[in-house]
Amino acid sequence: MFPVFSYVTFFFLLLSFSCFPARIIPGSLTELTVDRHNDTWRFFERFLDTGKGSHVSGMSELKKYFQRFGYLPVPNTNFTDVFDSRFETAVMMYQAKLSLPVSGKLDSKTINTIVSPRCGVSDTTPLEDVHETRHFAYFYGKPRWARVPPMTLTYSFSPEDMIESVNSSEMKSVFERAFSRWASVIPVNFTETEDFGSADIKIGFYSGDHGDGEPFDGVLGVLAHAFSPQNGRFHFDRAETWTVDFETEKSRVAVDLESVATHEIGHILGLAHSSVKEAVMYPSLSPRTKKVDLKRDDVDGVQALYGRNPNFKFSSLMESDISSNRAVGLQIRPSRWATTLVVVVAFKFFLWTR
Numbered sequence: 001m002f003p004v005f006s007y008v009t010f011f012f013l014l015l016s017f018s019c020f021p022a023r024i025i026p027g028s029l030t031e032l033t034v035d036r037h038n039d040t041w042r043f044f045e046r047f048l049d050t051g052k053g054s055h056v057s058g059m060s061e062l063k064k065y066f067q068r069f070g071y072l073p074v075p076n077t078n079f080t081d082v083f084d085s086r087f088e089t090a091v092m093m094y095q096a097k098l099s100l101p102v103s104g105k106l107d108s109k110t111i112n113t114i115v116s117p118r119c120g121v122s123d124t125t126p127l128e129d130v131h132e133t134r135h136f137a138y139f140y141g142k143p144r145w146a147r148v149p150p151m152t153l154t155y156s157f158s159p160e161d162m163i164e165s166v167n168s169s170e171m172k173s174v175f176e177r178a179f180s181r182w183a184s185v186i187p188v189n190f191t192e193t194e195d196f197g198s199a200d201i202k203i204g205f206y207s208g209d210h211g212d213g214e215p216f217d218g219v220l221g222v223l224a225h226a227f228s229p230q231n232g233r234f235h236f237d238r239a240e241t242w243t244v245d246f247e248t249e250k251s252r253v254a255v256d257l258e259s260v261a262t263h264e265i266g267h268i269l270g271l272a273h274s275s276v277k278e279a280v281m282y283p284s285l286s287p288r289t290k291k292v293d294l295k296r297d298d299v300d301g302v303q304a305l306y307g308r309n310p311n312f313k314f315s316s317l318m319e320s321d322i323s324s325n326r327a328v329g330l331q332i333r334p335s336r337w338a339t340t341l342v343v344v345v346a347f348k349f350f351l352w353t354r
């Protein structure tokens, strides 16, 4: 047992120095230090600066978080409060996936990312890791909507489970814009239908346990989740302060509806979480932040599933994105092999623990 851990740990340590230099951006430490009184996950701040060997009461709760998002297997017994080698490996996998410096410790960047609100969809599943690279990813089996082209998917709002704070005309235009961003890059059309029962994509706002085994958790924490193709369920946590305009909504916990909608449509179409921080498909989103424009990583991922919309031109979409990617890409390219190794080692680790 022990040699395997050391082997895995060794690889991660090795790679942490060689793989991710492009991600260490000076001055980005402050990005998530918002005031978080009582929010879901704030409790985890107590684990700041802990590492292997630490024993802090409540650590088992953090292990549950890691398990929930795909970094730890379900244990045979309850999780302990000890920061053991298995947890260290999970922390490293998390750091690699979220493009944080891979230290294996709960440093401030890592804790800030952990407590930051995010999507409820798991980042990795044991088998999915094989397909994963350091950019976009798919769900296991690479599911997609299989329709004869030209493809049109219908969406509908739940007749019962909507919110009052955003009126129906605003709601409709938010989703129209979010769907049209994806439709502009792939040959798929989205149209709204009044018939919720028969719609391909079913949108609603729910509180707590709402019957799909993925209960929502109140203010911040998990914001929303959506299912992979061809399921179409598209759920938002009703407890959030969903906002269309930060000028009129001053709450510190306000969350941009359109940004989260755009992200979840990516899941509906078959994209899993990306490691590219700027991408719409990155798992976390700070409160009071708008992130609605598809990045090249999102576009490449979805076009690999559905092909390219004939009217789509890269040049018009994202000049700045492409140039910034080029700068980062140069540094990342030599480590592609190393990245594959991380994935394979992680995969073996999971197989071995099953």
Ligand SMILES: *[C@@H]1O[C@H](CO)[C@@H](O)[C@H](O)[C@H]1NC(C)=O
Residues within 6 Å of the ligand: 037, 038
């Ligand atoms: C924090 O949560 C506790 C219990 O959930 C509640 O009693 C308290 O009023 C909350 N405090 C704030 C500042 O929201």
Ligand SMILES: *[C@@H]1O[C@H](CO)[C@@H](O)[C@H](O)[C@H]1NC(C)=O
Residues within 6 Å of the ligand: 076, 077, 078
């Ligand atoms: C796990 O913890 C729960 C609640 O603390 C306890 O009821 C249960 O007996 C524990 N199970 C094991 C296998 O230790």
Ligand SMILES: *[C@@H]1O[C@H](CO)[C@@H](O)[C@H](O)[C@H]1NC(C)=O
Residues within 6 Å of the ligand: 150, 151, 152, 187, 188, 189
């Ligand atoms: C989408 O709708 C537009 C306008 O109605 C139409 O021209 C186009 O062919 C449609 N594309 C697909 C893939 O259905």
Ligand SMILES: *[C@@H]1O[C@H](CO)[C@@H](O)[C@H](O)[C@H]1NC(C)=O
Residues within 6 Å of the ligand: 167, 169, 170
């Ligand atoms: C919906 O809300 C927006 C912004 O708050 C407002 O401008 C618009 O008039 C409202 N529409 C309806 C139908 O109430």
Ligand SMILES: [Zn+2]
Residues within 6 Å of the ligand: 119, 120, 121, 263, 264, 267, 273, 283
């Ligand atoms: Zn997500």
Ligand SMILES: [Zn+2]
Residues within 6 Å of the ligand: 206, 210, 212, 214, 225, 235
């Ligand atoms: Zn749900």
